[in-house]
């Protein structure tokens with residue numbers, strides 16, 4: 039397979055005629071509930087470029103939603119996946135064992151924040167990891183309640199959909215929801231009613247009040263939080279909020295769970311976003327970038343919590359699949375050896391000032407935010423903070439037509455987020471940002 043040149047190339051309308059034809063076929067075969075950001079069909083991809091079936095080369099500012107941080111077909115991942123698939127594809131770890139599962143567990147125990155004794159359980163999807171973190175916390179504490187935050191996204195299974203904040207499209211029509219899930223305010227400084235400088239402190243006080251008045255701290259098994267919120271709008275919690283939540287959890291014997299499914303593995307310029315404020319969560323959930331594009335997720339936590347569940351209580355047919363474990367070992371090797379955490383910092387150093395300049399110049403850009411290679415701009419009606427989702431959509435459509443794949447997110451659908459592969463070349467990053475800037479300036 040020839041590797042694409044690392045440059046943008048638009049030779050047909052996007053989507054082009056071949057993609058359009060495949061889309062018509064798709065519509066008659068695939069459930070309508072699967073939405074697609076950009077209905078192009080991919081032929082191959084590598085580094086920061088996606089090549090579609092019409093020969094267009096798009097700059098990838100999505101990385102399959104923060105998954106292909108090492109690139110879409112990193113040689114270390116491909117080699118290990120191929121070797122493992124030739125040896126065997128599956129045994130089920132609950133039937134007979136293989137070394138890759140143990141090696142990934144050891145890597146996660148070594149790399150996640152804190153030097154306490156840890157254990158890891160592997161699964162397949164991010165939602166499955168979060169759901170199992172809740173099961174483990176309940177088992178270890180003997181308590182039921184789970185506290186989550188406004189704007190949270192934790193997945194699409196019954197439990198994690200319940201924990202997710204946003205109704206449409208994640209929850210609409212899918213109730214009733216799981217019991218014993220409580221929601222506290224998020225320290226979202228830009229949208230905090232009142233003084234943004236007091237956001238962390240006030241949000242923390244409201245969380246404590248909610249727990250004490252509505253639930254009783256002694257009934258709370260876990261507080262689950264994303265260290266930077268993903269689908270909810272790349273909301274960076276006001277500084278001090280999460281350390282305060284962690285301290286509150288410690289004080290009351292509540293398990294503090296960091297959902298690092300989107301933020302983990304270098305994305306935010308630290309190996310884990312929790313490190314930025316020195317958090318040492320009791321449990322860390324990872325997935326997305328863990329295995330370089332193969333489905334794998336993990337729950338890593340304090341040994342005494344993780345081992346509270348008796349043998350047989352945890353598992354899954356495909357949990358920690360050997361091919362996915364091989365991919366993870368390749369991805370982790372690449373992240374460490376190729377300095378991808380530093381690459382994320384370099385992406386921030388280039389891109390964030392340009393997004394901040396947009397926010398300063400363009401009244402419809404309310405805020406630029408994020409860390410590392412997890413960056414976003416929030417669109418508003420000028421002169422207010424009213425969300426402007428239509429404008430976000432138009433800017434995204436402009437980028438797509440010009441061959442730059444960006445994603446929209448946020449509770450109000452008014453945020454454009456950038457999640458490039460960490461290996462993206464500086465020229466591609468620059469070109470993609472220029473397209474985005476032009477779109478914002480023309481359309482706002």
Ligand SMILES: *Cc1c(COP(=O)(O)O)cnc(C)c1O
Nearest residue numbers: 163164165191192193268299300
């Ligand atoms: C994507 C995501 C999930 C769910 O992961 P799936 O693999 O889609 O189940 C959970 N939490 C966060 C923070 C995510 O970004």
